[in-house]
Structure formats: C-alpha cells, structure tokens
Amino acid sequence: MAEEILRLEKVCKAYNVGLPTETEVLHDIDLEVDRGEFVALIGPSGSGKSTLLNIVGLLDRPTSGRLTIKGHDIASLGDTELTHLRGHTIGFIFQSHLLISAFTAKENVMMPLLVDRGFPSPEIEAQAGKLLDQVGLSKFAGHLASNMSGGQQQRVAVARALAMNPDLVLADEPTGNLDTKSAEAVFELMKEVNRTVGTSFLLVTHNLDLAKRCDRIIEVVDGRIRT
C-alpha cells in the first residue's frame, strides 16, 4: 500500500465565525493523497479550491475537522512548527509565478534551502544548479527573475518548489497565465518530476484536458467534493 502523504477528515472552513456574516466555504471535506499521486483539483471559480489549497498548504487552518500531513496532526502544532513542516514537506507553485525579483533564477531556486540552512553553501548552489538543469534553464541561472519570460519564470518556480525535495507540491493554476506551448512544457515537467522522483502533486486547474491526464480528478463544487 502506498504511503499516505495527506489526509483530510471532515474539514470545514468558515470565515467571520460567530458574526452575522459567517460564511462556510468548505463543508466536510474528506481527501487523501498518497505518495506519487498526481491529483487534479477542478471546480468553478469561488467553489473553494484555493481555500482548500491554502489549508492543505498549511497557510491557513481549518475551522473544524482533522488534517494530517505524513501522519502529523497539524492541530497540535504551533506557528513555528507549522512553518517548519511547511518548508520541509510542501512546495508551492502559484499562478502568477511570484519569483523574488531581486534575485537571479538560480538564487530563487536556492531560496528555500537558504531560508532553511541560514547560510549559502556550495552544496546548496550545486543543488539549485541541478534543479535548473532539470527544468532546462541552466543557461538562465544568472538572469534576474524579472528579465525572463512567463514560461521560463514558471519553470524556475517549479524548480524552486522542488528545492527542499518536498513530499507534496501544490500548484495553483500554474499554467493559467501561459500560452499553450509553455503550459504544455510546464505540465510535462511536473509529470516528469512526479514519475522520476515520486513527488505527489495536487494541481488546481481550469484546463480539463490537463486534468484528464492526471491520475485522479477531484471536483469541488460549492465547498463540497463531488466524486
């Protein structure tokens, strides 16, 4: 049986709890992702996909229910431990690539390692170089993030998401802002990482063609999972 990376049990998320404006965005979500799975998360805008992703990504806490990451129940973890767990097990890829513009491509890939270790080292640099090579951007290592095309930036973001060798990568519409060709390249890159390294992916997308090429599709409608 495959190792379980992520498990959500009856997870609810509400905003403005206790106020007249209280709105529940997620209702009783049950979800499991195993190691090596490539899962697509689809659903109309406003259905709660992003909220779900934020909760899974430990950026937000559920109002009720249980969330375990690699067997750790996150309810018992404080802010610092949560930040640490997030840094070590989860990688993020966002729609609007969001590289740090003051740094070069390679430095952006190094960033999660640098944040974790505190100091730069040849080892970190080598690791970043390898990842850039993997996404086919070794040539651009010294380029500032702001001087690269959208597709290139997104590939750097993929490399960055993989820097800490995470168990799970959360991708929030990573191809949403890219032309078809770049989108295809980025998607293929993720698939390849998934195949070769065994990293699990949770991919939020509006593109049904891409979703169909994933191992499993989960549809979120009105804050509930439709199976």
Next chain:
Amino acid sequence: MNRWLPFEWIAAVRLLREGRLQTLFIIGGIAIGVAVIVFMSAMLAGLEANFIKRVLTSQPQIQLLTPDQVARPLRNGPGVIEDAIVQRPSQRVISIDQWPKIRNQMLAMPEITAVSPTISGSALAIRGDASRAVTLSGVEPESYFNIVRVPDYIVAGEPRLTSENIIIGVELAKDLGAVVGDKLNVQAASGANRVLTVTGLVDLGNKGVNQRAAYVALRTAQSLLGMIGGVTTIDITVKDIYAAEDIAQRIQAANLVKADSWIKTNAQFFVAVRAQETSNTLIRVFVAMSVAFGIAAVLIVSVIQRSKEIGILRAMGTSRGQILRVFLLQGGLLGFVGSLFGAALGAGALIYWHAVQRQADGSELFPLILERRLFVLTALLATVTGLLAATAPALRAAKLDPVVAIRG
C-alpha cells in the same frame, strides 16, 4: 552570493539594492542629517576649545585676593545691635597678609602648576600731552608668564621686564602715540611717578583690556603704588581647569584670602556654552527624528510593495523572525551607510568652512577638531535610529498573513 552572509543579510542587501532610487534618496536624506550633526558638534567643540584656550591663557585660573573689608556693627551688649544698618566701607588697596607664606603653601599643593604674586592698582600713563588711566600690574615675569602667556600676545618688541621697563596694550600705545623704545611717565594716585621704557606691545584680544593693560616689574609697581613688599593678588594655574572652583573653595577655607576661580568669574560663558549644548542636543534629536521618519516611510512602502514576495517567502518556510530581521537589517544598514556618507560630508563641510571663515586678523575662527569619537558615536546613533525606525515596518512585514499577501 556571499558565503559568509546569512540569509537575512543577503535578502536585506538585495532588497535595498533592487529599490535603487528609493535607497539612494533615503541614504541622501540620512547623510544630510548626519552631516548637520557632525558639522555642528565639531564646530561647537572647536569654538568652545578655542574660547577656553583664550580664556585660560590670558587670565589666571584662580586668583587669591584680600578678603573684603567689612565694618563691624557697634554692639551695646550681648545680642543687642544698636545700629542695624551698616554702610559698606570703601575698599582700600591693601596687601595680602603674609603672602610669601601663602605662596609657599600653594606651591606645595600637587594640583597647582604655577603661582605668581602680583600687585595691581590704577595709575596714569602720560606721554607728552596725552594721558590715559591704566591698570598697572606688577608681576614677576618668570612665574607670571607661565600663567598669562604675555609672550604669546606680544605683537611688537619683546617680553622683557626689568625695573625700568613697561609692556602696554596695543590700543593704549595707539592712544599715547607710543612705540617700542619710547618712554612713558607713569604716575600713581599718590603722586609717585617713574619714567619707564616701553619694551613690548601686547594684544590680549579685547579692546577694553588693550586700552588699559600695563605690565611692569613687581618692585616697580610696589614702589609706585606705595606698598613696598606687598602684593594684592596671588595668581594660580591648576592642572585640571574644571577642578578650579573646587580648589579655590578649599584654599579659601584654609587661608585668610578670597579665592575666585575662572569658573566663577566666567559664569556667563558657562551659561552660553550650556545654552548652545542644549540647542545642539535639540537639533540632534529633531534631525534624528526626521531621519527616522524618512527611513520608516521608505520601509513601509517597501513592505507594501513586496507583500507578495514576503508571502511567498513565508510559504516556502521563512519564519516570522527571519522576515522581521530582514526589514530591521534594512533600517540598520540604511542608517549605517547613510552615516558614513554623512560623516564624510560633514567633515568636508567643516574643512571648507574652516578654510573660508577667518577672524578679522586672519587667524582661524575655530580649531579643526575631528574626533574619531564623534564619528563613531554618530554612526552608532544613525544605525540605532535606523533599527528603531524599521521596527514598525518590520513588525508589519512579519505579521503579514501569507494567504492574504499572495492573493494580493
């Protein structure tokens, strides 16, 4: 990427470097503020040092005088005073009682560097039809010139005082039409007179003093003023000029003399210095505050501009503490770098001002004092100001909710 710098430093430096124009402008602002502080402090210290030097080399630091003569009220019986109102008696010029003994005591005190008995009184200096009232000072040149550096102030002739010589102020010489080598008739109130040869002219830096100054040998003055063997003051210099008042009080308590220190006689000068120091401190505080607000404003804008990037950093595992330090460091770095430029700017302005601003006689207005301590302190002040100013923006950055920040 520098291998020796931790993540926080690398990020802080990069963020500052990327916001080049903002960074440049705020460093300019800090530099001007620091330059003002350096310039003002150094100039004030110079002026003060100059003034103290002038005051202390043209007057004794402690003067021992005969105690004031008081009239004792007439008494009828124990505790009964008949005449309650007593008129102050006129102060005769009299000699200090047993002055050689007091002088020897003073010489034995370790905190005293020079002692010189002098006699002074009023006289008339007459040359042809011109006559002027002068303050006649009878001095022992060997010891007196260690206290008041008459030789330093000689503008013509030489500082030689035998019993036939007189050194007079430049203004007095002008009034009398006298030059070095001329003879003057000096006449005391009692009618005694001597003909003396002018050996030197002094400029003591004050017109009033220069109109009245007349130095003669101690014995010459004693005979002119009718006080053979007597002295009216004992002039003293001490090692630590700021201890002068203390020492004066001790001398006065132990001897039958009145002891006046330069601190007491120049009280106004000290009031002026203190007022200047107060206004200097105020200006320093306000400059530091405006610098602080400038830094805070720039960093707040930077936090807002970069909130998405801060969110990303948080998402990839950066702790609140790390984000806090990145922004605190930016404030500290701005302050420090700004203070380096400011110190250079202030020193440059000071050197220029020193070269351009001259006194009427062409001598420097203030000595150029560029103490390392001033620069170190100013850099420290600017850095701490930067850190403090960065506190609010840094806290704001650290508190950013990554979800909100990334969504924008």
